[in-house]
Amino acid sequence: MKVTRKYEFADEAAADAAIAALPHDEEGNPTHNNGIVKLGYLVVTPATYDEDGEELTAAVLSDVYAVDVDWSDGIDESWDDDLVWPTPMGIHSFGSSSAREEYATTYCELFPDSLYCNPPEPEELELP
Amino acid sequence: MANALESASLVMIPSGYEDGTLGSLKPTDGSGDFTFSRGSDISATRVNADGYIEKGYENTIIGSNDFARDNSSYLITNGEAGYDGTNDAWLVNKLAAAYFSKDALVLTGVMTISFYAKAGSLDRIFVFIGGQAARFDLTNGTAAKAGGTPIAQTIELVSGTTDWYRCSITINKSVTTNLLLKPQNSSNQDVVGTIYIQDAMLNQGLVAYPYKETTTAPVAGGILEDMPRLDYSNGSCPALLLEPQRTNLIEYSEYFDAWNVKNNITLTSNFSESPEGLNNSTKITSTGGVSTIRIDLPVTIGDSYTFSFYIKNIDATNIKLEIYDRANFFIEQNIENNISTSVWTRYTYTFTSTNTASNATFEIKGFTGSFEIWGAQVEQDATYETSYIPTYGTSQTRAGDNCFTNNSLLKQTSATYFLETTPIEILSNNLIEVRGNGGTSNRVVFQANANGSIRVLVRAQGSSILDQNVGSVVSRNTKVKLALKYTPSNISFFVDGVKKIDTDVSVDFSPELNGLDLEGSETANDDALKQHQFLFFPEALSDADCITLTTI
Numbered sequence: 001m002k003v004t005r006k007y008e009f010a011d012e013a014a015a016d017a018a019i020a021a022l023p024h025d026e027e028g029n030p031t032h033n034n035g036i037v038k039l040g041y042l043v044v045t046p047a048t049y050d051e052d053g054e055e056l057t058a059a060v061l062s063d064v065y066a067v068d069v070d071w072s073d074g075i076d077e078s079w080d081d082d083l084v085w086p087t088p089m090g091i092h093s094f095g096s097s098s099a100r101e102e103y104a105t106t107y108c109e110l111f112p113d114s115l116y117c118n119p120p121e122p123e124e125l126e127l128p
Numbered sequence: 129m130a131n132a133l134e135s136a137s138l139v140m141i142p143s144g145y146e147d148g149t150l151g152s153l154k155p156t157d158g159s160g161d162f163t164f165s166r167g168s169d170i171s172a173t174r175v176n177a178d179g180y181i182e183k184g185y186e187n188t189i190i191g192s193n194d195f196a197r198d199n200s201s202y203l204i205t206n207g208e209a210g211y212d213g214t215n216d217a218w219l220v221n222k223l224a225a226a227y228f229s230k231d232a233l234v235l236t237g238v239m240t241i242s243f244y245a246k247a248g249s250l251d252r253i254f255v256f257i258g259g260q261a262a263r264f265d266l267t268n269g270t271a272a273k274a275g276g277t278p279i280a281q282t283i284e285l286v287s288g289t290t291d292w293y294r295c296s297i298t299i300n301k302s303v304t305t306n307l308l309l310k311p312q313n314s315s316n317q318d319v320v321g322t323i324y325i326q327d328a329m330l331n332q333g334l335v336a337y338p339y340k341e342t343t344t345a346p347v348a349g350g351i352l353e354d355m356p357r358l359d360y361s362n363g364s365c366p367a368l369l370l371e372p373q374r375t376n377l378i379e380y381s382e383y384f385d386a387w388n389v390k391n392n393i394t395l396t397s398n399f400s401e402s403p404e405g406l407n408n409s410t411k412i413t414s415t416g417g418v419s420t421i422r423i424d425l426p427v428t429i430g431d432s433y434t435f436s437f438y439i440k441n442i443d444a445t446n447i448k449l450e451i452y453d454r455a456n457f458f459i460e461q462n463i464e465n466n467i468s469t470s471v472w473t474r475y476t477y478t479f480t481s482t483n484t485a486s487n488a489t490f491e492i493k494g495f496t497g498s499f500e501i502w503g504a505q506v507e508q509d510a511t512y513e514t515s516y517i518p519t520y521g522t523s524q525t526r527a528g529d530n531c532f533t534n535n536s537l538l539k540q541t542s543a544t545y546f547l548e549t550t551p552i553e554i555l556s557n558n559l560i561e562v563r564g565n566g567g568t569s570n571r572v573v574f575q576a577n578a579n580g581s582i583r584v585l586v587r588a589q590g591s592s593i594l595d596q597n598v599g600s601v602v603s604r605n606t607k608v609k610l611a612l613k614y615t616p617s618n619i620s621f622f623v624d625g626v627k628k629i630d631t632d633v634s635v636d637f638s639p640e641l642n643g644l645d646l647e648g649s650e651t652a653n654d655d656a657l658k659q660h661q662f663l664f665f666p667e668a669l670s671d672a673d674c675i676t677l678t679t680i
Contacts (some may be wrong), residue, residue: 035167038377040428053422095168095526097186098353117409
């Protein structure tokens, strides 16, 4: 089963170095079957727009470079220093129901007190 | 020649399949079946035999037909006659003014909650979830918003019944919450009485998908994670669709109300039938002024992007498509004449960004009147469009398809390969690979290239014994028939009934060829094609037979 993990690197070059360290053949073609998506510098604060759609304030971007990996051949532990755990599933997923379930289960094992894993009861006062 | 299917020892014509396996017609004992993997279900789609785009989906409600509750205000018992001919329905006897619930539903973006219900002594049911509410009339078959801002509420009479309805409410939330329900009378009063209920479902998307029963874990339907995609987009004979990994950057590919800019328009979700065959298209209507629907996405200088969407006109004019990377406009074009009022058109545009920006704009603007839209997609690192990747609140990646068999049948000193294929792309696009163990030292590869050529690469014991381009024989999305035969002293290659290569060369694979990759690569797939059939003959056929086989 494939496993999704999320990483943040200092910059794109650091991400590329980690990706290049995965198995490749002599021509530089990957010989692993892991799926890798470079999400880049994520938007921390979205841009704002006026009523005509013109930008009022520019988006604020993260200062770290995000990468999602769909590990097919087991998690490469050399990446662990850059591992992060956004609330499931962050802004991106690999469209896999089993990988999503595994990530959410592991997240709640690691962060049992998080709001995601302890949803509040519905507030009866708000009910019609 | 004798019937080709009788002469071949390995025959792959896409037909039988299951999750993780593509069946071969020969050998008949299953020893020639292909292992298939992708690892994506929610993000994978195909065109099915009915001509509709089919998705993967999932019922994420645990215990989907368990309505038993420890609730002093309700007595809920099962064993009642259901909508589906079973006795699996539940009688909900309301003893006091209160809700009963399905607990801890995990909402992740655009989701639809549905259940089947029938009137008892009460004929309405009120539904509350994530701050959104709807009311369903089980006598008249009507649904109405009853609080908050649900995207839609729908009630449908179950086919073959006169009194069971499927009720659904669609919302856009990311939270874990309870689904609360209460029966009411025809005056919307919280009086005591009964209704019947059965089979709840929670799925991503704007509409309810076919019900899947769950007990202790979610259950998937439609396209499963490792299910081969038999694609019917070219007609009644399916082809095996094999695509590379792709990401749809658009977080809401069907819910356009979540896009960044919606000026001078109204949007009607679930307006009419989409290319999916479900009632989940969106109608966009100009209200005057400069009508605009726009999404902003990050782009990187030098990267290629392919924007695609399905569109059907109603009465709109001047439907202007515009893409702007905050440095240059790539297209500013009225696409009105490119689309139809009767059928859906997938409109596609590819560009290479000249700028790095967090908010390049993809928009349709300046129109009057109305059109329908569905299935928007922006693929990164993409010079061509691939199959639709639905998204419901986050961007999604569909992993690459891999389909291979390791089979000793392929170990032959003389043999013939026949391949009928449609390349989706012709940029270093491998069409097939037959290989020996241990890397790339022994292999046969057909590769489509940008000038319409096919590169035939044969390597034996680490040396390229044949590496030749056959010019101007393939083009994108056009079927081609190829055959290669070899003996210990010759290799010949045929394209569409014409012999293109005939070269005397020593052919001695060591280790022998025993692996076949239908997606053209043993490792991560970066090729895109549709495989119609592959035949393997454990002998070198005659030239006449190869010409007959490959004649279109």
